[in-house]
Amino acid sequence: MTQDELKTLVGQAALYYVEAGSIVGVGTGSTVNKFIDALAAMKDRIAGAVSSSEASTERLQALGIRVFDATEVDELAVYIDGADEIDHAGYMIKGGGAALTREKIVAAQSRQFVCIVDESKYVATLGRYPLPVEVIPMAARRIARQFAALGGTATLRLKDGVPLVTDNGQQILDVTGLKISHPLGFESQVSQWPGVVTVGVFAFQKANICLLGTPDGVKTLTF
Ligand code: 5RP
Numbered sequence: 306m307t308q309d310e311l312k313t314l315v316g317q318a319a320l321y322y323v324e325a326g327s328i329v330g331v332g333t334g335s336t337v338n339k340f341i342d343a344l345a346a347m348k349d350r351i352a353g354a355v356s357s358s359e360a361s362t363e364r365l366q367a368l369g370i371r372v373f374d375a376t377e378v379d380e381l382a383v384y385i386d387g388a389d390e391i392d393h394a395g396y397m398i399k400g401g402g403a404a405l406t407r408e409k410i411v412a413a414q415s416r417q418f419v420c421i422v423d424e425s426k427y428v429a430t431l432g433r434y435p436l437p438v439e440v441i442p443m444a445a446r447r448i449a450r451q452f453a454a455l456g457g458t459a460t461l462r463l464k465d466g467v468p469l470v471t472d473n474g475q476q477i478l479d480v481t482g483l484k485i486s487h488p489l490g491f492e493s494q495v496s497q498w499p500g501v502v503t504v505g506v507f508a509f510q511k512a513n514i515c516l517l518g519t520p521d522g523v524k525t526l527t528f
Pocket of ligand 1: 336
């Protein structure tokens with residue numbers, strides 16, 4: 306089975322967690338796109354969605370799914386999103402699609418985080434995938450030095466040869482060379498550095514459930 310087929314499988318499996326009549330939290334990325342496409346089949350049975358990016362909003366709306374602003378909703382029953390890595394405790398690295406800040410906000414607004422990934426994302430220790438960190442541009446160089454002191458190498462993410470600008474008007478550093486053995490402590494520490502908007506470790510907003518796409522079918526992990 307190809308990686309794309311595994312993504313389709315978990316995207317469809319996530320429909321099980323969507324309650325009729327509810328507003329569903331929707332993440333960002335190629336796996337979530339599969340979920341959004343599957344969600345279109347039940348669009349008349351949900352009230353709509355809260356989206357974590359302009360890209361997901363566009364896709365949802367194009368399929369006729371109403372998108373609410375996060376401020377219009379108190380609490381969401383479920384948030385469905387992919388990840389770049391997930392470990393055995395449900396801690397994740399996210400932000401490969403540069404949407405980590407809004408993803409963390411919508412996740413924090415949700416009672417349950419259902420993570421949908423293919424099995425290549427399931428790791429023993431976070432850190433193989435370059436850690437995305439959204440930063441205020443004037444702080445980027447200093448933050449890069451702070452990561453260097455932890456043994457990491459931070460690189461400014463580019464798009465079309467110029468610094469990528471996030472949906473929030475900020476920049477992304479991708480940090481390699483880190484081994485994140487204590488995700489809660491790491492997230493606490495880096496979140497306090499001046500100029501860090503969001504660090505792509507999701508430990509406080511970890512997954513409650515992971516739908517893992519494998520050649521033998523979807524495995525459900527609970528944390
Ligand atoms: C976007 C994310 C995505 O969930 C993550 O990058 C996984 O994406 P994909 O499903 O395309 O592999 O965090 O900011």
